[in-house]
Amino acid sequence: MNNEIQVSVRGFAGGEATLYESEGKTPYCTFRVGASWMRGSGENRESVTEWFTVKTYAELANNCAVSIQKGTPVLVRGRLETETYASKDEPSQMRTALVIRADSVGIELGRGSAQYFKTPLPAEESASA
Template structure:
């Protein structure tokens, strides 16, 4: 994290279908989409809530988040985006100066105040068992083996599910307790 960077959380609606850019020759994959956020404000004259001006953001995601956003998010869906905001000045082809608010996202999720969704864990392995050049028994660090940023499935076979706010039963051994 850099000094004096502006970190924000924006609640809004996806304004364009995410576009995924696959990295070539070791480049990092990224996905971007437009995000609209329209606050509701109380108008005394109308004695009710009305839409205020809409703020538009270009959201950029990288690596595994980029792959998941491209798969899960669609235009028109409500989302919550958390990340670093920067304002970019540029010149349009017609010669006019433009300004864009770019949000480099650290987290993107559906806004569950507006609907439901189902979480599905993803495992993004660029080189793993069954991939070209990978032999059974390859160890991390060897050529063709899983790299330090590749993920293997999480073993939840010993997980204990608890009801909300219930204490952990006394008969569950300490080693089996789940920690966040």
């Protein structure tokens, strides 16, 4: 039995996707996604927005970096994790963030249109294919 929590989230990008590249390391990209839902019943209903940090790696990271801007409607699927970090305001105080380590990211076509461009294979992969 696998002890992973798989999630799918439909929401909007809260900002630009940022690509991080280091020599000899796999590139990764991060962006924030806000997903809203209604809580309560009757007259006590209120909209609640949950925010998630999304991390992607390798070619998915490169594609997210050029495709996702603030407000882009996205569908994200991946493994839910928590990350702990020191607060910027109070370095001795630790905070926790919900992170989706995404294996799939798409534009939500119910809210707009997109045009697909196939990413060319790297030279060494296309030569062996």
